Amino acid sequence: MNGMNPINVLIAKLDQSSLWQKEVILKRNEYLVVQGDVNSDLFHILEGTLRIFIMDDDEEHIVRFGYENDLVIALDCFLTSNPTSFYIQAIKKTRLKKLSRSIFEEFIHSSSELSSIWTSLLQSFVHQQIEREFDLLTSSPITRYKRVLLRSPRLFQEIPHKYIASYLRMAPETLSRIKKKMT
Numbered sequence: 001m002n003g004m005n006p007i008n009v010l011i012a013k014l015d016q017s018s019l020w021q022k023e024v025i026l027k028r029n030e031y032l033v034v035q036g037d038v039n040s041d042l043f044h045i046l047e048g049t050l051r052i053f054i055m056d057d058d059e060e061h062i063v064r065f066g067y068e069n070d071l072v073i074a075l076d077c078f079l080t081s082n083p084t085s086f087y088i089q090a091i092k093k094t095r096l097k098k099l100s101r102s103i104f105e106e107f108i109h110s111s112s113e114l115s116s117i118w119t120s121l122l123q124s125f126v127h128q129q130i131e132r133e134f135d136l137l138t139s140s141p142i143t144r145y146k147r148v149l150l151r152s153p154r155l156f157q158e159i160p161h162k163y164i165a166s167y168l169r170m171a172p173e174t175l176s177r178i179k180k181k182m183t
Contacts, residue, residue, distance in 0.1 A: 006121040007071055011044055013114060019107055020044070020097040026090035033074045033088040040078045040101040045070050048094025049158050053087050053166070062167040065091075065159055071121075072096075091159065141170045145178045 014020065024043070026032055032050065033039045050066035063086070066072040074084035078101060108118045131151070135144045145168060148155060155164060165172040 006117050006124060008069070010114075010117050010121060011069065011071065013117070014044070014099065014107070017107060019103055020099055021103070022098045024096045024098055026050075026094045026096070028090055028092050031087060031089050032072075032094075032096070033077075033084060033086060035085055035087055036083045037074065038077060038081065038083050039074050040081060041073070042078070042099045042101065042104045043072045043096040044099075045072060046095040046097060048096075049091040050088055050094055051091055051159075051163055053089070054085055055087070060166055061169075062163055065155065065163075065167070067154060067158060091163065136169055141168065141174055142178050142181070144168050144170070145175070145182070 023046075024032070026048070032043065035055065045066050045068055047068050049068070050072055051062050052064040052066065052072070053060045053062040055061075066088075072088065074086050074088060076082065076086065077084040108114050128151075131147075135147050139147065148168060155167075159167075161175065162172050165175040168175065170178075
């Protein structure tokens with residue numbers, strides 16, 4: 001892959017193979033997936049942004065965002081075929097391409113190069129999740145803010161403040177104070 005982002009390589013290979021089955025358009029705040037769905041499709045975000053979150057009692061916990069040119073799945077359902085625990089919701093109008101898990105898996109296993117790209121992508125994802133978990137378990141709010149700003153500057157350009165606060169596990173007021181202190 002010569003240092004290229006595995007997501008971009010995989011998307012290019014999928015596009016070349018013309019496997020995408022359908023385009024999906026979500027209005028702002030519309031759901032792609034809700035908790036309890038059995039949806040193991042793979043989605044490519046053509047434009048827009050998504051948030052992936054879980055509910056705990058009445059509280060949302062954002063675990064990830066999806067941006068233009070990202071791939072997004074309800075990972076728990078994709079891996080196990082069990083109903084998902086996640087909600088995937090459009091933050092703004094979002095246009096996606098959809099591919100079923102069965103066609104995707106057949107495609108990925110059709111060559112060692114594709115299997116390698118997928119493995120690299122999964123490893124990258126696991127590494128990101130470990131970094132995030134480390135931040136949430138050990139870092140002060142200001143350290144979390146600084147680390148996520150370094151890792152994901154795009155977050156602060158595209159995502160509303162209230163969602164960033166949820167993602168960083170802090171009150172919106174705390175995030176505002178930290179941002180003021182940092183500028």
